[in-house]
Structures are given as structure tokens and as C-alpha cells.
Amino acid sequence: MRLDEYVDDLDREESVELRKLAEEKSYAVTKYIDDARTRFDETLSGETLVGSTAPSVFVGRSGYPQVSAGLLAPVGDEDDAADYVTTGAWYEQGYDIDDVFERRTGLLNSTRRSNVDARDVWDGFVGTQREVAIADRPVDVELGLEDRPGFDLDGSLEDIAAPRGPRVGADTARVTENPSIPRAVEKTLSDDDWRATGAMTYLYRRGFDVYEINNVLSVGALGQGENRRLVPTRWSITAVDDTIGQYLRGTVRNAPTIGQTSVWHAEYMGNEYWVVAAPGEWEFELLELKAPGSIWNPDPNGQLYMAADSEGYEGRTEYVEETSGAYYAARLGVLEALAERGRQAKVFVIRHATDGYWAPVGVWQIRESIRDAVAGEAAVAESFHGAVRELVPRLPVSMADLRRKSTLAAGIQSDLSAFGGGVGSR
Incomplete structure (x- = not known):
């Protein structure tokens, strides 16, 4: 479509x-x-x-x-x-x-x-x-x-x-x-020489979702013996999303690119999401638009708040500055879909937190919204820039402001894969 x-x-x-x-x-x-x-x-x-x-x-x-x-x-x-x-x-x-x-x-x-x-x-x-x-x-x-x-x-x-x-x-x-106690968890518990990142990846590969892994990490039951600590829940949620995301990024780094620009949409709890995936090597950006009157921008007479973080092919080495745990939750949902399809892409996620999002419920709703969106049928656009141009009228921001804030919207350029050189259709 x-x-x-x-x-x-x-x-x-x-x-x-x-x-x-x-x-x-x-x-x-x-x-x-x-x-x-x-x-x-x-x-x-x-x-x-x-x-x-x-x-x-x-x-x-x-x-x-x-x-x-x-x-x-x-x-x-x-x-x-x-x-x-x-x-x-x-x-x-x-x-x-x-x-x-x-x-x-x-x-x-x-x-x-x-x-x-x-x-x-x-x-x-x-x-x-x-x-x-x-x-x-x-x-x-x-x-x-x-x-x-x-x-x-x-x-x-x-x-x-x-x-x-x-x-x-x-x-x-x-x-x-x-x-x-699941056998896989017993194995990670008994190995005091296993780094926490490796143990988390092991559990994920054996079918444990990030929610379960987060619990085990939070109580200090993963990692090398001398490094095991209780981990505050908020930190452990992001740590698991980040660790599994890095693992999945590694699985797609040498994969063929998607062959066309695809767009997905989701709405949940007063949040609206757009996911744009374009042909090319892995890049990712999350742009958050927080409406006046929403929970993180509570003044109903204030200005739209914009936040963005991104990464290139090599990923990130430092914690994001503006979008916090939302970045890692959204990135995980995207990478799971790409890994399942054996593809890589340049991916731009836009989250619009409307004034209907009047209380915080946690980044799980971001993760699940993205997971659900990219699991469905995508719309097809001629190019990344073409997709963004068509989406701007649906957003509470101008194209000029979007380009000033978004690295991908401002800098992505068409390459050969955008003109049919990519492999695959999703």
C-alpha cells in the first residue's frame, strides 16, 4: 500500500x-x-x-x-x-x-x-x-x-x-x-565467571523476554561473582534493553539492507508512533514530541518540547542525553523486527506524546507499541525524505523545525539502494 x-x-x-x-x-x-x-x-x-x-x-x-x-x-x-x-x-x-x-x-x-x-x-x-x-x-x-x-x-x-x-x-x-527456577536461570546463577552482558544475551536467546531478565539482573543474580550487585529497577530496565539491543545490532550489521522505504504507525495511551525504515546501513534515531499538557510537559499553555538522540552504524558508547530509557526501548523493538527478517536499515522513530498521556506508566508501553507496529503491514514510500514530507502534516511540528532537531531528517541522503539496489522487500 x-x-x-x-x-x-x-x-x-x-x-x-x-x-x-x-x-x-x-x-x-x-x-x-x-x-x-x-x-x-x-x-x-x-x-x-x-x-x-x-x-x-x-x-x-x-x-x-x-x-x-x-x-x-x-x-x-x-x-x-x-x-x-x-x-x-x-x-x-x-x-x-x-x-x-x-x-x-x-x-x-x-x-x-x-x-x-x-x-x-x-x-x-x-x-x-x-x-x-x-x-x-x-x-x-x-x-x-x-x-x-x-x-x-x-x-x-x-x-x-x-x-x-x-x-x-x-x-x-x-x-x-x-x-x-528455570534451568537457564540456574545456569547463569551458578557461573560466577560469566559477564552480565553475556548472561542476559543467553537468557534472551532462550526465549526469556526483557521483563524477566530485568528482574533477575535487578536482584544481583547475574554477572561475575565479585561484580554482582542489586541494580535499581529503573537502571536495570534500560540496561537490559541496551544490552539486548546491542546484541541484535550485531546480528544485522552484515545483513543485506531492506529494499524499500517502509512506514508503520501505532497509537497507544495518548502516544502516537511513526516508524520510518529506509534502505542503507544501520542508523537509528528517536525523536520525541511532547505536547503541552502531557505528563512530561505539563503546562497546557506552553510550547511543544522536542527531544532527540541517535546513533550510527557503530552504535553508541555513551548514555543518551535527551530521550532516556525511551530510546533503548524503541530501538529494541525495531532491532527485533530487523533481526527476525535478516535485514538492516536506517530507522527513524517519531513519538508524539499528546495531552492524552496524562500520567507516566513506564517505557514498556513504548517498547510494546513499536513491537506491535513493526510486526504489522507497512506502507511504502518512494524515499525516506518523501515519507517524512508526507508525515509532517500529521505532526505538531514544521518540516523546518523537524530538520533542525533531527539528525536523520536533516542529513540522510539517497543512495543506490533507495533506487532499487537493496535486497528484500521489507
Whole structure:
């Protein structure tokens, strides 16, 4: 399908609800937290939570290297504990921001302060956390809590808008069943000489998704023995996306290029994505357009915020400056598709965060949106520049501003492969 036909045929929802007023959003968040408080009050036995099921873990970054190690467990809905884990299934099920609030606020985060240097600790709270993280399904636990859970509603809207559940200190924690540990994870655990990057790649090649690998890395269960540390969850998510992305880039570096310029589109949770892949050696850029009134550009009367990061054929050696974890999540989705097809390309991803994206839910929605987009049928454009020219009217930015900000839009040149010299059709 030609790109102009593809754009015309997009099933766009013209009556998308505009960003809710601050008071409405605050009320919605408060309602979810009130529901969680009621459920916890009905379930907790004194200051002990007996018979809960922990599907996931969390490691904070505040105070590093003394961090908050946490066990995440739903209260009052243990039979569906797996549904509370952030995975690609949330995208497949069409979760919206409210659905994420409901899941996140329903998770009790039981925490203990710990030094990140806990490589040999397999008992106590950190040991329990590790058993939960490496298990292949949610694990039954018993938690001794220091106090009743705290539901902090103080602070600005932005402070309470991020989906999160109540937090409470834990005196004790123990697993009340024998967790089932995948054989591949046992292998990485037992090899103290295996670098973390190699162990992550090994797990990915054996069918583990980045969500599972992130959990194992976060609790310090990967890498050479003397280097194993607890890794704050936010850092570990990006580390896994980056590591697997570098591995996949290596698999396509000598692959033939795609034979035509392809364009994909996706919309999710108030975010709109365009992926343009053109013939040529590997290059990648993520351009983010953050609308006034969106969560990272909250002033509804402000200016559009633009951020961009890119890399060439050799990849990056330093962390991105402007787009943070979104860059690595988007790049992973693109590289997975190219590796599956045995092709390389110059790829330009545009993310437009509209005012409908009124609360942050995490980079998983970026990763899954890109994965879903590039798995579908693409529209075809005559060239990279031709594709960008046709997309600009769909974007809240002019061509001139786009070229000033985007390295690819400003500098990519047609080569022989753009005129039929490439191999393959995707």
C-alpha cells in the first residue's frame, strides 16, 4: 500500500478525550488508592501479611548504594497475582492508563534498606527477594510488616499521578513454598565467571523476554561473582534493553539492507508512533514530541518540547542525553523486527506524546507499541525524505523545525539502494 493511501485509511478516533483537568485526575488517583486501602485493611492480620503471593520485585535508587529492596505483592487478589506483573501482556490486553493505576496501586511494596553489595546474600529479606525474582511464576510469601501500609497523598499532582501502590517497611520475609527456577536461570546463577552482558544475551536467546531478565539482573543474580550487585529497577530496565539491543545490532550489521522505504504507525495511551525504515546501513534515531499538557510537559499553555538522540552504524558508547530509557526501548523493538527478517536499515522513530498521556506508566508501553507496529503491514514510500514530507502534516511540528532537531531528517541522503539496489522487500 502506498503511504498516502495508508495515512488516509488510518482508523483515527477523532473524539479522543482531551487531557483531564488536574482536579479530575487527582480524584481518579485518590479513588484507586482509597480502594486499595480498604482492601488492605480487610486483608492484613495485625502487622503480618500471611499467604500473599509475590509476582515481582522492585529496587529503588534513592540513597544509592543504600537502596530500598522491595517485594511487590497484591493484597486480596492473590489468585491473579501474575496479572499484576508489568509485561507485554498489558499491551496485548489493551490496558489503558486507568488499568495500570488499578494494578499498580493494588501492589503492596514491602521494603528493607540494603547495601547494593549483596552478592552472596541468599537468606533474609534480600534472599527472599531474589527467590521471587528468579522463579518462573509468582511465589507464596509471608511478610512481617513494621507498620500498616502508608498511602501518601501529599504533594503535587505529578507526585501522586505516577502509578504506584502503598509502601511499608518489612521486618521479615520468607518464601512458604519451593519456587520453580528455570534451568537457564540456574545456569547463569551458578557461573560466577560469566559477564552480565553475556548472561542476559543467553537468557534472551532462550526465549526469556526483557521483563524477566530485568528482574533477575535487578536482584544481583547475574554477572561475575565479585561484580554482582542489586541494580535499581529503573537502571536495570534500560540496561537490559541496551544490552539486548546491542546484541541484535550485531546480528544485522552484515545483513543485506531492506529494499524499500517502509512506514508503520501505532497509537497507544495518548502516544502516537511513526516508524520510518529506509534502505542503507544501520542508523537509528528517536525523536520525541511532547505536547503541552502531557505528563512530561505539563503546562497546557506552553510550547511543544522536542527531544532527540541517535546513533550510527557503530552504535553508541555513551548514555543518551535527551530521550532516556525511551530510546533503548524503541530501538529494541525495531532491532527485533530487523533481526527476525535478516535485514538492516536506517530507522527513524517519531513519538508524539499528546495531552492524552496524562500520567507516566513506564517505557514498556513504548517498547510494546513499536513491537506491535513493526510486526504489522507497512506502507511504502518512494524515499525516506518523501515519507517524512508526507508525515509532517500529521505532526505538531514544521518540516523546518523537524530538520533542525533531527539528525536523520536533516542529513540522510539517497543512495543506490533507495533506487532499487537493496535486497528484500521489507
